Amino acid sequence: MTATLAKGINAFKEVMDAPIASFFSSCVHCGLCAEACLFYTESGDARFTPIHKIEPLRRIWQQEYTLLGKLGSMVGFGKEVTDAELAEWESLVYDSCTMCGRCAMVCPVGNDLTYMIRKMREGMVAAGHAPEGLVTATQRAISSGSPAGVKWVTVQAQIRRLEKQHGYTVPVDQVDVDYLVLMSSWEILNFPEYLGAVGRILNQAGKTWTLASDAYEATNSGIQIGSSDLARELVSRIVSAAERLKARCVISPECGHAYTAIRWDGPNLMGRPFGFEVKHILEVLDNLRRAGKLKLKNQKSLTQPLTYHDPCQISRRGGVYEQPRTLLNACASDFREMADTGVMNWCCGGGGGVSANERAEPLRMNVFKKKKSQIEALGVKTLVTACANCRVVMEEALEHYGMDVEMLGLTEVVADQLEEN
Amino acid sequence: MNSLDLLTFARGTALNAALAVCAFGILLRLFEIFGLGRKADLSPARPTTPGSGWRTMYARSIPPPGMVRRDPVTYIAGYVFHIGLFITILLFAPHIELIREVTSLGWPSLPSALVDALAVASIIALLVLLAHRFSNPVKRLLTTGGDYLAWVLTLLPLLTGYLAYHHLLFEYTFMLALHILSVELLLMLLPFTKLFHVVSVFISRWYNGDISGRKGVAS
Missing domain, CATH: 1.10.1060 (Fumarate Reductase Iron-sulfur Protein; Chain B, domain 2)
Structure with a gap:
């Protein structure tokens, strides 16, 4: 076209x-x-x-x-x-x-x-x-299933590593499960600990879950570039997989726009409500905690001062802002809030497809000054978030500004707080 | 035509014409908005939410934390102008008398000297906002001829009302006629300028609150 x-x-x-x-x-x-x-x-x-x-x-x-x-x-x-x-x-x-x-x-x-x-x-x-970087990412997503061109064999390699590391089997294409687990490209390529953490948590909670070999990627470049046709194509792959596998809930990963794409835009793109629930991983974790299925050690694993960066699409545009705080307080003894936080947070600078648009990099680095000043005002050296895109954008920017700040994904923080079996 | 004829015209034919144009204009603009329709949202709304369209309709009158510090001129002059204007329109004894004549509804007024001071405050706020429109780079970029038109349309009733009340510039009857005619000009153009926000602000705020509220965010 x-x-x-x-x-x-x-x-x-x-x-x-x-x-x-x-x-x-x-x-x-x-x-x-x-x-x-x-x-x-x-x-x-x-x-x-x-x-x-x-x-x-x-x-x-x-x-x-x-x-x-x-x-x-x-x-x-x-x-x-x-x-x-x-x-x-x-x-x-x-x-x-x-x-x-x-x-x-x-x-x-x-x-x-x-x-x-x-x-x-x-x-x-x-x-x-539309910017070239986003066009290319969207084309790759349509042709290969992932904007970063991640193929199923890459996921399989990651699965094998995780199975060796954690000693459990990662279920693939299992039918009739509680959860269909999705990942973003970044989680497959950069943060395999995410899938490891989700598996440990769901297994301990006694939940059934699976990956789908034809719908493992939740990132939706169609939403970012602004094409409903392409966004629908990408969402429909997840919907077909969830329906084929009879999953009761689809877990949107630590990725902001993926959540918007499947949770809020998904049914509208498809033109029908879904027969399954869609939840962000933080909602799932907090629900498990409230149901008493998340068994956490009393001794908090993280004792250093730290703060939480709200991914815009998860908090302001998604309504998930209390759960991360409850979860983080259960794992960390010195959680400090930034001045503008929750639904009034400041963006990392790389959402909405900006991080996939190379031309925008100087702008993105410049606007990170806002987050930089927020972090510096708190004097923390640890920054927790729940979006792999925010994390990659901020890790790059922290490097760019020579800041000695470590980044963690909240799901892996929670997994590390689990009681040993 | 002498001053009294002009006043009679302003109070009669002109007022009826202005009200008719204003009402027709508002209906037309509402039709233009709602006629476009809105697709039903098929995503399941959160069952419990701290926000909604109705909440945002009034809550958005309060600035979010930190915003007044970022642009004190717009916020403070904006509040002074709007509050002063509302009080001048609704709590000035002669205005209430007019409303009582037409609708037989009435309410207590504020002392005229106080209303006078607030009208002056409104005029000053309008001047400050105009100066800010010239000096602030964001406003300068956004400004169109329509902004100046709306500014003049809003200033005229305040100014002519002030002059009439103090018997300044022209003979009272003539000034009062000018005051009423300026209000009528405002009414006729309100639906077709940015002054339509008087009506549409409730619609846009409602949509904003509804979009966020279903996601569990009080916007």
């Missing part, structure tokens, strides 16, 4: 709905969304004002869906959206927005700017103005 301006404009029209129209109607140009956006606060560049990033979409709305705008276009007012303009907007829409949603929490008139950016990206990708 070739991308053209006409297709882009069509896609802009297709995504228009009552919420978008109310948001554009309400904007009073106060500029407060900029003050909530780390791309603006860390650079002072006014072009990074969230509502400005959606300007072409606003003009389509005004010209096509308001009487005054239509009349204006007829008599020659109203600047048309051009290919050159979208090309110019590409970096604003993809490089300087992680869809973290912080602006949506502060806008005085209640505009959900993330919702708008997500819609804007549908038109951008249809018009052929």
